Amino acid sequence: MQDSTARPRLDDQQRLAVETLDRSAAVVAGAGTGKTTVLVERFIALLDANPDWPITAVVAITFTESAAEEMRSRVRQRILQRISTAKGEDRRRWAEHLSRIEATRISTIHGLCSEVIRANAAAVGVDPGFQVADEASAAVLMKDALAIALRDFAGADPETGDPNAAAAQEVLTRYDRTDVEEVLLSAKQYAGLEPPPAAVDTIEAMFERAAESRIAEICASDAARDILSIDAPPAADKQGSLVLAAQASLRAAADPDIPTAEKVASLKALKFHKSYGSVKNWANEQQFQFAKDSMASLKTEIKALEDLAFDRDLEETALVLTHGWHTLIHHVLAVYEELKRRNDTLDFDDLEVKAEILLMRPDVRRRYAGREIQHVMVDEFQDTNHRQWNIAQGLAPDLMDGGVFIVGDPKQSIYAFRGADVTIFKAASEQIQRAGGLIVHMNRSYRTHSALVGQLNRLFDGVMKPLPGTTRPEQFVTFDETHALTAQRESPDDHLDVQFFSVAPDGTKPKSIITEAQVIAAHIRDIVTRKSLTVIDRTTQQPRPASYGDFAVLLRSFRGNSGYFEQAFVEFGVPYVTQSGRGFYDRREIRDLIELLKALRNPSDDLALAAALHSPLFALSDVDLITLRSRGGTLYEALDEEAALQAEHESLEHPIVFAHTIFDGLCAVSGHLPADTLLLRIIAETNYLASIGRLPGGRQMRANVEKLVDIAREQRTAALPDFIAFLEVSREAEVKEAGVALDSGASVRLTTIHGSKGLEFPVVWLASVSLKSHPNNRAKVIAAESIACRMPQLAEDGSTNGSKLKSFWFTWTQQRKQDAAAAEAQRLFYVAATRARDALFISASGKDSNSLNALSEALDGAAIQTPSPPQTPHKPLEARVRVEDTGFPLAETSPAAPPPSRRRLTATDIADYGSLENADSDTERDYYHHRIARRLHADDYEPIETLTYDTENSMPSQRRIGSLVHSALLYRVDILMKDDPERAYQVIDSLVWEAGFTLSEARRMIVERVRSYLEAYAESPVARAIEQAKEVYRELPFVIERDGQLVHGKMDLVFVDHEDRWTIIDFKTDSVSDNAAAITTHARRYMLQLAVYAAALRERVGATPTAQVVYLRYPRHVVTLPPAELDRELARLKLDAIAAHFDSFSPHT
Template structure:
């Protein structure tokens, strides 16, 4: 006989009674190998209960109608009832528990309570109910805001717009309620074009292909035209404006409103819009970094709460394995796991093998092999669910509270999921749904609570009252008066790109471009509002020199393949990443980038790389100046045969009207930071070069020049901020 050191005798006896009926092995079942039998009953090390309260309690929610006659959301109702019940047990009843560490009885605290879920899908309902009651709680391994499906739908849309080569993001956006494309249509698109989903989507809208997608031709056309128009805006308007346009075009918010828990889903989308508006970002990269920072903050706050000894824990049953709590609440025990809706066309079972549905007289039907595979899967899932219920219940140290929805059919109490099994095991099918009952069982007391009236919905927060603005200024106390701030002290962290922009603002050529660079720099480092960008859907066919430069820089990061076809393929992939999607535009981009890379191969720098004893590409660094930190990546760092290190920065710029030496002046602060970072890391002063790829020329930057630029760094920052 197994001995429990966790739970007292009445609760252990209750477990023995329940699970001797629920955990049985049927030797005639094809899934008997997965079934677990309670062969040995447990006995308890601890004999006495800590109080006279029933160790097992059921909170049953009957089917009722609200005051307006509408169907009641019993899950939300259950959440509110549980929150109030927990408050009553802890604060009013002050129920006693056994403290295993101190080996004594003490009143229950909120930190003694755990809510266990089969799945965290609806955990926010319970979080809000606890919050409304003012109860402390922490969700462990739950679905955070950024894991909500509606948030992922929009983030996938952004990824697809900014990188058409991201097939996974594009497929997820197409399959989502934004466009609601079927799995079959996505599969047909993949068969149509195995290289790029975006190209396949465009071809599917052509008259020659519409017949193949006749059932969803209009949906495909709408999706392609919408995505095409949104792509012309990506990078030219803020993320907030782009998302707003996407929501208006797709009617996504209206679709969410019609889904279960629609108000919450809409709220999550509006929250994302608010974050996008607050960020002011125009590029996906910058917005992604912003969201990553928010995610990290959200995670840190959640983890910090885990240290609290007085917070209710919300977690899945799987996460609770090996843990124990004085009061365990098995939440939503009537949660059903029946498979409904359309059947998968193809399924696999370890015992039955592969099985598929077939079409018979225009209908999809399941043959015997398919039904047999389904039965085997269902049998294994039921065995696992019974085992999981045992795990959940036996986490309880002193008390177990189980809640869920019930119905009365033909005079019998019925429920789905775990609660249905428990009603059967406890012989409660003939019980009446009275407000509160206590049954004497052979193992102890069983309490059943059945609320007779629906609690009112959670109140909406009151709007902030408007305050009248008065002309008379009220002087603040001295310690609350605003402090004078030197704007230079706010720039504690700068990027190497921002240092380059600073150099261009001071020394860029021609001189009339310097004010433009200055505004770019200010917006970058201070977060100044950008000039208004009007939305437009005019397609730009010209490929900018900046994009070609980005393609070349990305290609240089890797060892360039000698095979021309392999190099062309690499450049084609880089062109996709830059948003160049049409075959003609990609061919032009590949040709222009290939020409520049051939110049790299023919340059002195390429020879230096071949002779170098060490070659490091895209070297990350952080350089501390004493007043601020500068971080970035060095294009190329090599160690020459002499042992000297060399910093090489590639430029694809066009230069007109001035010498390369004069043009390179604007980049001296940037490469000076590189040199100082390498010097601090390696203990030796590197040689510094700026290589102009278009002209196959390399400009050497003297140590005195870059040191002088670093010495003027603070003054230069001050002059641009002034």
């Protein structure tokens, strides 16, 4: 019998990575080559080959918690599959692994470090009950440390004689306090760097080395040789005099006895004027033109000296300030360390540092390496650092004993801002190879079709290479043609080549980005409405027109840009969802609530109160606010007075009266309510969800508000001032709380490149692309190997042009930082482009698009289409008016673009429609009507309090029980129950745990319920028929188009008997009278659903199936629907009518 539990088919390189277990290995896994599958299969292969290993002997280190959870789930599934096919001792062993699945060491590096430290806490002097500070909590501690450190320096004696303390005071005097606080709040990013140079002489030597290197390059250039080859240029000619000056400077530049600074000054002083000179003064026109062209080329070469300058006085001042910054940073870090110690808290850096220290101790290493731990696997190794590599080696047996397996792709290293070191993959791979290990290149893409893979390879060949003259060649990952991606699937005949658009190349930000966003929105809408792009459906593997849900628009950063794209999508009627958004705390709906919380904390905070009053929370107009401000005093006092005046005139419904009543009530309780309860009260009393629900993107806004309430629940013990501080620090520290991801099946996804890592999309639009680094020109302190500082605005002479001065040390540091960023920009481009399965669009906007020389050359080399820049599309909402609340939805003012479909119909929709048709009573009919309306209009139903619930303490619905039974049947637990009831119980218990029911008593009751259903089913005729079948397909997905509607879902089970007859099985958990007549009558409500299943199966395999409805509570009564009856039901099925009927449901039908 063929079943769906077989091991995935592996290609040659995947098999090599999975099955070579006696050697350490480094696997370079290109995008879409099946990295996770290899990790899971190697994990299982190690357990298979080593029967005496417990499951905890294999460690798998992942980059994120979600990746760890996904891998743990996939390992669990593979173990369940092994249990379902194994026998005897083998089955007992796999069942033992399953029983310990929650103890597996599949974890992030920080989770693993935490385990090691708690087990050896005394050895590193920490309390074993320490808490781990997440980024937000660490940021709060850092803010406290900053306040203490600044107080320390404010009270310090300036006459201590300590030059570093004096330098720190100089920083506090010369720099704006806001700038100082901004730098010091980020002190952790400067920890562990080398100290600044001790003396200016060191910097001068560096300047001379850098300058001489660049001068040598200039002197060796073709331009210099051409200039020097010009014989006797006429001194009386203006162009001739320029050439003579250039020849003198070039000869001086080659003279080792001339000081470097003089050479640089001489070359930078050269003048270039292509229009100077007259041909009659030269020997001939050819020589004249040659001289002008050579001078133009030399001008380009000399640009390399543009930022090279050394002024000893400036360097002295800059170095004093740099040491001052260094002192301040390290004092803040010292205070921060003390606060963590007092609070028994470790941050993520501490976890790595202390775990590394522990694993360097022979006694600790002996406990783990080769004893508790036999093998260590590290995923996403390109995003690790040297310390994490040391930890992995400390846990594992020796490299020569095959104890380590790393997998990743240096081309996808994009997390330098989190401490990732792109050079570590190469260094570790070479170390593994020296120890006799294996290097495997996985380059077969299972994601992208062959034509697109070919174009991407040519594109990467032109993009991924070191920049000329870079100071950081080790940071660049050069594309290797010998290991270029190949494609598993062929291209469709009508595939679309990569397309590049240069939009508004003469524009300036933000205008050019606005234009680009509009072009993208209009182009996507045009593609979808015209059905001009074909993609391959993942479920059916058949071509179909691209829908909105197939598109992902990727941005390098959301900062300052995402709002333009969101607005363009709204204007052009393109449904979208923003993922990993603008910064969660910067979203409008979140800022509204934060401002109101700030006003409740301090009603005299006019700015916060004005923002809250003007927001949808209270919706006061500009006129209302002007009225309040005209009264003088604080805004709260004015609100109180104006509300009393309006009340005297019996204007009790006036917005100001409403705002005053609600705000006063909230003020009265804000001091003693937990943050989450206060937020829920605000939302309820202001009717905030209804207000934002009418706005564009209202559903996303609601989801984000729900998330803020969840965050408040996590901080439930915090007083209101502490909760506000937590929110503000989270925002300042840029802790990226992602906007809640809605069901994006019918929407364009707008996300960052980092947010798309590990994902894939049928169509990718890489927007605002740039291969340049974008330095922060405001940053007062920057860092490469050490820190450097921008000069303060206020110069020593009292002038305000200090910040225009740049020391060589700052210039050098900035160049090294920018070179590393430029290398990562190439890798970001690689990651973004390889997310595409079927089609890729690239666009750039503004002047930056003209400077993308490397990309332009690569595009030409890859034969990428570069259509003419599209005209700025018509903006449907260009003439905006204020829309008052007249009862009309805002959508009435939207463009006349075709509205997106409500959504795809699901099999559940069809089943509920059938139940509505066949309901036995008005009560039941009302139930299904209400249920359908709830699903269609979920946003308008439950208040937030009931949207989240504790599944651990409640019995699930029959539908959830049915889902668990289905899962158990998928893993053949019904068969296992006959052979080994105890192991079957463990499998069911594992499935119930995985579903979120973790409290022992509730879990036991659910397990018993599921087991009782399975026992009854195992004895039924239908179970015996399935057991004897030739082929069985479980949880078979399908998509079918009919009457212009798409229906999707899963068939519970399909089997083929030995006479090649197909049967669809649909399991039900309904409660019905236990007699054949009642069950047959009840089953009629599912005939429409089964008719759709039969049509989908016929379309897919050409079979004419029978359908059977099996009630798991009464499995001996099976309702059989022959093909003829299914055909009759299908003939009356009108999906467009069902969809229209559903669309007519109101939230309160």
